Amino acid sequence: MKQSEIIALDAKHVWHPCAQMKDYEDFPPLPVASASGSHIITKDGRRIIDAISSWWCKALGHGHPRIRCAVEKQMDKFEHVLLANTCNETVAELSARLAGLCPPLTRVFYADNGSTAMEIAMKMSLQYHLQTGMPERRHFASLSNGYHGESILTLAAGDCELYSSPFAAVLPRIQKLAPIRYCSGPQDPAWQGFPEEAWNKIKNSLDAKAEQLSAIIFEPVLQGAGGMLIYSPDLLRRLRDWADKNHVQLIADEIMTGFARTGPMLACEHAGIKPDFIALSKGLTAGWGPMSAVLCSEDTYMAFYGDYFSGKAFMHSNTYCGHALGAAAALETLKIFEEEDIPGQVKHRSQFLADCMKSVADSTKSLRNLRSIGFMAAADIVNPSTGQPYPKELRIGFKASQAALRRGALLRPLGDTIYFLPPLNTDNNTLTQLAEITEAALCESTKNA
Ligand SMILES: Cc1ncc(COP(=O)(O)O)c(C=O)c1O
Incomplete structure (x- = not known):
């Protein structure tokens, strides 16, 4: 089936979880062809970083x-x-x-x-x-x-x-x-x-x-x-x-x-x-x-x-x-x-993930309340000019997630809280790339807000 056919058939019959389905009209779901390690691969060959371990479950990545x-x-x-x-x-x-x-x-x-x-x-x-x-x-x-x-x-x-x-x-x-x-x-x-x-x-x-x-x-x-x-x-x-x-x-x-x-x-x-x-x-x-x-x-x-x-x-x-x-x-x-002593590895690599979120915060000035533990780092999106949260109606978190997806990372912010919760064995290059994508996505979504 072609990518467009999958999306059309999905739109006709599938009721997606935890979503306002009207949003899918402007922003259709990703047609997944395969998944490997920390990446989801789409029908048209794009590699998307699964930054939230597919709802927090893919602890060791896809296809181990x-x-x-x-x-x-x-x-x-x-x-x-x-x-x-x-x-x-x-x-x-x-x-x-x-x-x-x-x-x-x-x-x-x-x-x-x-x-x-x-x-x-x-x-x-x-x-x-x-x-x-x-x-x-x-x-x-x-x-x-x-x-x-x-x-x-x-x-x-x-x-x-x-x-x-x-x-x-x-x-x-x-x-x-x-x-x-x-x-x-x-x-x-x-x-x-x-x-x-x-x-x-x-x-x-x-x-x-x-x-x-x-x-x-x-x-x-x-x-x-x-x-x-x-x-x-x-x-x-x-x-x-x-x-x-x-x-x-x-x-x-x-x-x-x-x-x-x-x-x-x-x-x-x-x-x-x-x-x-x-x-x-x-x-x-x-x-x-x-x-x-x-x-x-x-x-x-x-x-x-x-x-x-x-x-x-x-x-x-x-x-x-x-x-x-x-x-x-x-x-x-x-x-x-x-x-493989995964808990030991998490302990060892936890700071790198936290630093990735910090680098996004430092360069965009649009994150506050940075927090991290183990292989999870989170922060709240704020207006870089005022340091204050955006009005909820602007759905900045949602817009940032769309901008990130276009650039190759699946983030699903919780409201305006953005977080990284990738597979525990995600390599440092992928994490660095995730930080770069998040930075660009935040800049785009906050630019004219
Ligand atoms: C802490 C916690 N408890 C319970 C659940 C529910 O699990 P499930 O979605 O498998 O029913 C979740 C799911 O995200 C969770 O995070």
């Missing part, structure tokens, strides 16, 4: 040869058999490896996307409390400005109205804690300690509900969809301490932060805390297949264990739970992370 080989080998055996009443070598070995990520969280439950993993963790927490003599614990609290997915329950746990407001009428009420104080990253002195007064406000709202809370939900250290905002790991230590004293569980949403995006394998490691549940997806298969996992401890698991008629079983099921192709990709991904 080892993962391809592992998936092909699995396909030769079988592609999918239900995980109820069956077991297989791939899922068993994967689970054993996942159990090593954050002991004592050594039990693994599988699903096929991040939102569902978060719902599973929330359901597990509620049912755990029902079955351990604490039925009054049926509420959740979550950090302000969080994002946990698009299902009704996870929209309620999140705090991003852009996605949740049309559904406000049916969202269960989930308490949002007092605003967080953010910092610019681990190099910022504010990273060392969460301010006492901000913590006291959070603690007060927790104290008021202490007896009814089942779990506290958070994205550890880095909030993604809420604007790529970073906070001190000290907040996580305080939450762990408070939760222990009050018999409340912690659910860490590591769907975006997991698999070394912030440096260590899990972002909770910055704080040295162990949550009660960890939700993983995205980097889990390095973006090779829809798969997610929830980790919990053997103690939690035992609250669901008993004779059939005790009714204690966790009766959640998804058709593609433990999908074999996803599991094969995830297993190989974990091996690569370990053998």
Whole structure:
């Protein structure tokens, strides 16, 4: 099919995610022919830098040869058999490896996307409390400005109205804690300690509900969809301490932060805390297949264990739970992370990525609030003449992304927040080129604004 034919057929039938479809009339979608490493290649042969790892999941880039080989080998055996009443070598070995990520969280439950993993963790927490003599614990609290997915329950746990407001009428009420104080990253002195007064406000709202809370939900250290905002790991230590004293569980949403995006394998490691549940997806298969996992401890698991008629079983099921192709990709991904010490590489190369964003800021004067952690760097677009944000109606971030795409980089700013979140193995030349493209795109989009 010709490029123009694909675009025409797409325009007629496809409803794209997270988009006002009218925008596609002026700015049609990229017709992808292939993808390799940190690049997407279009039908007409253009190489586009995937600066956001295809919605944060392509941790090791596109078409990684080892993962391809592992998936092909699995396909030769079988592609999918239900995980109820069956077991297989791939899922068993994967689970054993996942159990090593954050002991004592050594039990693994599988699903096929991040939102569902978060719902599973929330359901597990509620049912755990029902079955351990604490039925009054049926509420959740979550950090302000969080994002946990698009299902009704996870929209309620999140705090991003852009996605949740049309559904406000049916969202269960989930308490949002007092605003967080953010910092610019681990190099910022504010990273060392969460301010006492901000913590006291959070603690007060927790104290008021202490007896009814089942779990506290958070994205550890880095909030993604809420604007790529970073906070001190000290907040996580305080939450762990408070939760222990009050018999409340912690659910860490590591769907975006997991698999070394912030440096260590899990972002909770910055704080040295162990949550009660960890939700993983995205980097889990390095973006090779829809798969997610929830980790919990053997103690939690035992609250669901008993004779059939005790009714204690966790009766959640998804058709593609433990999908074999996803599991094969995830297993190989974990091996690569370990053998190539990807967290060590991220630690080593993190500054280069941050410097790329800084060079764009220095040359354009149209970025402020620079922040970075691991292999993520972000900043907010401002008017270079006034240093102030642009009115939202101007959609400067959107215009900058269009200008970048014309020049060869796929950026998807969050409003007017621009960020780099490329595959963790993106080479320095590509990062330098990404900075140059971003600089030119910002100059173009802010010139006559
Ligand atoms: C922190 C976080 N939680 C949950 C989700 C939802 O994952 P999914 O899109 O796979 O449902 C996302 C997706 O971006 C995320 O960033």
